[in-house]
Amino acid sequence: MATFVLGDIHGAYRALRQCLERASFSYEDDTLIFLGDVADGWPETKQCIDELLKIKNLVYVFGNHDFWTLEWMQTAEGEDIWVEQGGRATIESYKDGIPESHIKLLNNSHLYYEKDNKLFVHAGFNPNIPIDVQPQQTLLWDRNLARTAIDLYEKGIHGKFSSYEEVYIGHTPITYNHPIKSSEVWMMDTGAGWAGVLSMMNIDTKEVFISDPVPGLYPGIEGRKRRV
Template structure:
C-alpha cells in the first residue's frame, strides 16, 4: 500500500487522471491525499469532485482557499466569477453532497506520524500539534449548523499577527488565512497576504514563511503544502515540500510518494487554454 500526496488539482481532472495512471494508483490498495484547491479555475470541477468523492476512504484532503471560496458561493456569501470555472459543479444535483463532504474536511492533517499537510503551510510560531488543534477549531465551525456565519466572517486580512488571546471571528480568520493563504512573513511574524510572486522577485523585507525559523518544529517533522504556484515547489528546505507546480497555469501537476519521497509529475496537456493571470 502506498500513500501519495498530490499538489493543487484545481479542477484539472485530465491532469490528475494521467498522474494517477503514471503511478498505477489503485484505490483498493493505495491512498491519495490532496493539498487542497481541488477545484477553482480548471475546466472539470464536477468530474474532479465526483472522482475524489467516489474514492471514499482511499482519499483525504485539506481545504484550500478555492475550496473555501466554493463554500462561500454555495452559502450565497460570494458570487462565482467567470474564471472560477465552476458552472457545471454549481448546476449539478450532486452539489449539496459535495458541499457537505467538503465541510467535513480539515485545514490540516497528518499524512503519517511526522508529515503535516496544510494548503499554505505551517505558520512559523506554531508547532505541528498546535496547527492540528487550530484546524479542529475551524472544523467545528464548518460542521456546525451556523457554518454559513463562520464563512461570512472568514474574509479579511486582519489580524495579521497571531496572539493566543485572539477570540471569535478574528481568531478563526487568522487560522484560515495562515493555513490557506499564507506565502510571505514580514517583521518575523506578520502575514502579508497580498504578495504572490516568487521569493526571488519579492521585496527584501518579505520572507517566505518556510525561511522564518520555527523553533517548535521537531527535527523529524516535515510539512507538505501547495498554494504557491510561483514557487514551483522550490523551498530549498528538506523539511518543507511544495507541491503546487502550476498545472492550471499551463505547467505541471506534481505528486509525492510519501514512503520514498519520490516525485512524479505530468506536463500540462489539457484541451483548454491556461487561465489568464
C-alpha cells in the same frame, strides 16, 4: 499500500487522471493526501471531485478556493473575486446541479493533517504557534512560509522551519515543473491552475508523478489568472 500527496488541481481533471494513472494508484488500497484547491480554473471541477470520491482512503485538506466554492455551494452566492479567479468555470461545471456528496466532502475536510510527524496544510503556518490554535486565515491563505522557503531554496541555504520532520504545502505556485524541497518544506503546487503541471508524490519513496502541461490538455481554454 502507499501514501501519496497531491498538489492543487484547480479543475484540471485530465491532469488528475494522468497523475493517478502514472502512479499506478490503487483506489482501494493506497492513500491520497490532497492539499486542497480542487476547484476554480479549468472546466472540470465536478469531474475532479467525482474522481476523488472514488478513493477509499482520501485525506482532503481544505484550501482557500475550496472555501469560496463551498460558500457558493451552500448559499448560491459567490464573491466577485472568486468568480474572476476561476469560480466561473466551477459554476459552469455544475450546471446540472451540485451533488450533496460534493458539499459533504468539502465540509468535512481538514484544515491541516498530521501523520508520523509530518504536516500537510494548504497554504502555510506560523511555526511559533501550536498548529491546533492557528487561525484559519493562516492555514488557507498565508504565503510567508512559502516565500521564505522559495528564497532559501534558490539561494541554496538549508535550515529548519519547524519541529516537523516534513511539511507539505500547496497554494503558492512554483515556477518549477516538479515539487521542490526547502529544508523540511515540500512545495507541491507546480502551477496546474494556470500554465504548469499537476504533481503527485509518494511520500515514502519521494517518487514524483507529473501530468502533461495543463494548458495542452485543454486547448483553446484559458486557466485562471495567477493571483490568489
